[in-house]
Amino acid sequence: MSEKIFHLNEHGKLEPMAEESFDLEDRLQELVAGYPEVLSGEQMNPDNPRRFILIGREQGIADIIGGSNRWSLDHLLIDQDAIPTLVEAKRQSNSQIRREIVGQMMDYAAHATQTWNVGDIREAFESRSADPGAELSKLLQEEADVEKFWQDVETNLRAARLRLLFVADGIPDELTRVVEFLNEQLPGIEVLAVEIKQFKGGTGSTLVPRVIGRTAATQRNGPANAGTSINRQSFFESFTDENVRKAAEQVLEVARKHRASFNWGPSRVSIRARCPAWSTYLSVAWLSKPGRNAWAGQEGFFFGAGNFSADFFENLPQKIGAVLDQWVNEFSKDDFASYASVAGIKSHAISHQAAAENIDLICVRLDRVLRELSELQPEES
Secondary structure (H helix, E strand, C coil), rough: CEEEEEEEECCEEEEEEECCCCCCCHHHHHHHHCCCCHHHHHCCCCCCCEEEEEEEEEEEECCCCCCCCEEEEEEEEEECCCCEEEEEEECCCCCCCHHHHHHHHHHHHHHHHHHCCCCHHHHHHHHHCHHHHHHHHHHHCCCHHHHHHHHHHHHHHHCEEEEEEEECCCEEEEEHHHHHHHHHHHCCCCEEEEEEEEEEEEEEEEEEEEECCCCCHHHHHHHHHHHCCHHHHCCCHHCHHHHHHHHHHHHHHHHHHHCCEECCCCCEEEEECCCCCCCEEEEEEEECCCCCCEEEEEECCCEEECCCCCCCHHHHHHHCCHHHHHHHHCCCCCCEEEEEEEECEEEEECHHHHHCCHHHHHHHHHHHHHHHHCCCCCCCC
């Protein structure tokens, strides 16, 4: 029997939405290619949610180095830690989802690590993307060191640090057991199944993803553990100057008070404001470790707005834009701050020492912008 979910509309009426299988396998595959976020990277790693870029669909795999392609992978994705992610997407009604798909994926992984050329992968991405640099920056949530990123992809590929994803609109129990078994047996490789159920009703379609197969071994052995993301402790320990460390603590405490979220990257933490009037995240600050450039050749603490999407500011509602413009412009007259922006980000850089010397002023401003954003409500329809 198919499942149901319920949508409570703006008139207070409960609308049932019935589960409906994808009519075409290609539709499911198009969905994964166009919207990798539907794979629910938050469920894969709640502490450091996975983000993905699409390299391409029907990615060819040869059986010998330099040979012609023998197989075709549904999707090749790469996450923010440069982990190649191999995806096979099938409808539940496809009998391959029960056994054949596992053997196919093992073939793909074994040969891809030996025969894929990272230069070809990079070329495929850059030919597909309208703005490769901006897309990489959005993935990494910092200005992309393009050469280093692709070097890391090469390193992970040759070391067989991979993620294998089985995607379907229904995951059978047999596949779940195989996925969990493989996670126990394949250190360095994360194997997961992602069930994407589709529900349809009078108001359209709703997609409900569920990640299956996360085990203790996944968290211990998976490729994400090969990543270099910092955490709160290692971030603070990186500061040898006590005043700078205390300044960083004050900034994060102001953000915590306003229930902002933190995204820990390889060399910095970004602060994401809570804003009920906006459906995705709004970053308002980036605090970098010592000795690590953020962008525009500068290091330190960065205060501004954006999310590395080139059209970010064009799509903002006017009331949010007004709050963020005031926040960004407040630093333009400070002699201790310098303008430092990239695509989708407007910000000012403040050296670690200058931030420590002016921390009270910075925290007053941060407190105000976080409070104002948290008070904005969605427009009434």
